Amino acid sequence: MSILVVGSVAFDGIKTPSGKVDRCLGGSATYFSLAASFFTDVRVVAVVGDDFTAEDEAVMVKRGVDISGLQRAKGKTFFWRGEYGENMNEAKTLSTDLNVFETFNPQIPPQYLDSDYLFLANIDPVLQSSVRKQMSKAQLVGGDTMNYWITGKAAELAETLKGIDVLLINDNEARMLGKTSSLPRAAQKILAHGPRVLVIKHGEYGATAFFKEAGLHPFRAPALPIEEVVDPTGAGDCFAGGFMGYIAGQTELNREVFKRAMFYGGVMGSFAVEQFGTQRFSDLSRGEIDARFELFRELSHLD
């Protein structure tokens, strides 16, 4: 089945304790697409400027991602520059040049309207709601957000959350959105106002899914202990891509599929951080992915 992702395609300048790159392909929709492309058909809506080259396109095209919905605008592509210190869980933003992204108004092209799954990557909740309306037939909608929208557009975000089935955010975002430091309590509050499922990503400690349905226990997936996190940028988007992509690639969605999707999310996040930018996905194989899935099982399962 097919999944549509709407979000950002960007260039990033990144510095980490492992090194630096002045300009590499990035953006939430890019990372999501690449990770999801190993499991299902992926379509992208985002906006790029006239500095976006055929070589940049090729990164997604080579992975079979349908980029016919990529909007072209006059000007430069969104550029983010950031730095990570010893604490790899938090980037220090050095500069954000929104460029063509500033006036991004996502229009879903006709050929994408039949997409079975939808992922609303981290963009303005007003735009997320607009996309959600255009994609009324999607059978499952995933979404992401960030502190900037949680504090700056709380009412709009609350509206957006009503249209999202599975929200994927990190620890700090969950605490901020749920207004409590207790993650289980934050989850309860968030689930009361929208999504049926909340997946909280804990970085190097894995992720936990909480369910609105009464009596359903949470589910925890591990993360791989990684010696050298070269570049954590995009790991959360790759988790979402692996998670949603795996679900979209199955014929039905049951609890076991959901649990495996949590594992595949962690697996794709673990690959993302091994190299700068999207580099690790250029030669990754499904065989490597499934081998790591088995490693995740071995890491965390009793006999």
Place this chain on the structure above:
Amino acid sequence: MSILVVGSVAFDGIKTPSGKVDRCLGGSATYFSLAASFFTDVRVVAVVGDDFTAEDEAVMVKRGVDISGLQRAKGKTFFWRGEYGENMNEAKTLSTDLNVFETFNPQIPPQYLDSDYLFLANIDPVLQSSVRKQMSKAQLVGGDTMNYWITGKAAELAETLKGIDVLLINDNEARMLGKTSSLPRAAQKILAHGPRVLVIKHGEYGATAFFKEAGLHPFRAPALPIEEVVDPTGAGDCFAGGFMGYIAGQTELNREVFKRAMFYGGVMGSFAVEQFGTQRFSDLSRGEIDARFELFRELSHLD
């Protein structure tokens, strides 16, 4: 089989967002003993003052813990007063009155010398080494330490670590001891200088075991998402008690027993935080423990 723990028996004054207690039984050896007592025979060496009453004794005695090695000294029992804010992973120490603990010199009584297992709870590494020498026949030695000794008695601690098979410490202690923010790298460095196994406790995110033996993957155990952590004091000691106690209660130690011990560690830690002090253990049953063990499995296992 039997396990001996050497550490502190104390009184605590604790304040958390859930409430406060002015004085309750605490100390690393107390928490460890109670948690381990559900799995195996436990013996304690620690020191208490003349304010330690029959009622205090009864907490451990009722759980079948052998306290014939509890030393009595003139003066008051070790008293710790602390407070937790929203971040339950870190206590703010308000006062530490070492009292009789200041001159504690652990002597292992003859009836304890045949203990099969030994746990060196968090005390001065010089005392830990002294106990280790007295217990030369122990077939497996576990140990704990803290930032105070890592920075203040580095050389003595390095010596102690050579006599410890399984070291159980938390994230911050591992980073401090391994001198790197990467936990897998910290683990490598720590394992190179002593223990065969390093268990790093991640609080609400579970725990990871790293092994010195080449080719052995780490193992991750989950923690229970708990809505209201009433009092986190002693959770780490209860993890150690569940972990070591379970191992000591089995006839052989293989990889599967080790993995289950990691789960039982998490289980006992999860009970510890539900009530103030050691209260939760007064009416806990093995049935509840095993039910929670199954919940941990359900929370984290694929079919």
